[in-house]
Amino acid sequence: MSEVLTPGSDRTPRTERGRKTLRRLLEAAAQEFGEKGYYQAAINGITGRAGVALGTFYTYFESKEEVFRALVRDMSRRTRQHVAEAVHGATSRRDAERKGLEAFIAFTREHPELYRIIEEAQFVAQDAYRDHYRSFADGYSRNLSAAAERGEIRGGNQEARAWALIGISVFMGMRYGLWSDDLTPAEVADATVNLIFEGLERRS
Structure with a gap:
C-alpha cells in the first residue's frame, strides 16, 4: 500500500x-473527486465519506493535492492489476488483447469515476497523468515485444503500437464503459480485437 x-x-x-x-x-x-471534480471537492467531504476525523486525514496526507496524486497512482495501479489478472493464462496475444479489453470495460463500469479523475489529472497533476499512461505503455510494449519474439505478431515499433492500442482502449472504455452499456464487455472486446487483428480491408 506504500506506493x-x-x-x-x-x-x-x-x-x-x-x-x-x-x-x-x-x-x-x-x-468526492469523481462526483465534484478536483476544484469543488473538499477535504472535509472526503473525511465525511470515510467516516474519520479531520485530523486523521492529515496523518496520511498534507493537502488535497497530495491525496489526489495518491488517488491517481492508486487507481492506475488497481486498473493495471485488474487487467493483468484477467489476461493471466491467456493462450495467445490475441487472447490477451481480448481478455484485457473485456476486463477494462467491466472495470470502467464498476468505477466510472476513473475517467473524470484521470482526465482531470492532466490539469492538476500532469506528471501523475503522464505516469499513468506511461506505466501502461511500458508494460504493453514489453508484452508486444515478447509476442513478436514468439512469432505471434509482426515485428516493428512496439512502443508506437502500444500507445495506439491504449488509445483504442481509452475511447472504447469511454463509449461502452462510461456513456452506455448497450454492448456487453465481451461484445466490445470481440469487435475491437477483430479490428486489431483483421483490419478494415475486405477479405475475399
Missing part, C-alpha cells in the same frame, strides 16, 4: 488498521 503515498513519506501506515484507514480515505476521495 499510494509520496515516495519516502514517513506517514506510510505500518499497521493493518492504518492500511484500512488509508484505503477508506482513498475510496472516499475517489467518490
Whole structure:
C-alpha cells in the first residue's frame, strides 16, 4: 500500500488498521473527486465519506493535492492489476488483447469515476497523468515485444503500437464503459480485437 503515498513519506501506515484507514480515505476521495471534480471537492467531504476525523486525514496526507496524486497512482495501479489478472493464462496475444479489453470495460463500469479523475489529472497533476499512461505503455510494449519474439505478431515499433492500442482502449472504455452499456464487455472486446487483428480491408 506504500506506493499510494509520496515516495519516502514517513506517514506510510505500518499497521493493518492504518492500511484500512488509508484505503477508506482513498475510496472516499475517489467518490468526492469523481462526483465534484478536483476544484469543488473538499477535504472535509472526503473525511465525511470515510467516516474519520479531520485530523486523521492529515496523518496520511498534507493537502488535497497530495491525496489526489495518491488517488491517481492508486487507481492506475488497481486498473493495471485488474487487467493483468484477467489476461493471466491467456493462450495467445490475441487472447490477451481480448481478455484485457473485456476486463477494462467491466472495470470502467464498476468505477466510472476513473475517467473524470484521470482526465482531470492532466490539469492538476500532469506528471501523475503522464505516469499513468506511461506505466501502461511500458508494460504493453514489453508484452508486444515478447509476442513478436514468439512469432505471434509482426515485428516493428512496439512502443508506437502500444500507445495506439491504449488509445483504442481509452475511447472504447469511454463509449461502452462510461456513456452506455448497450454492448456487453465481451461484445466490445470481440469487435475491437477483430479490428486489431483483421483490419478494415475486405477479405475475399
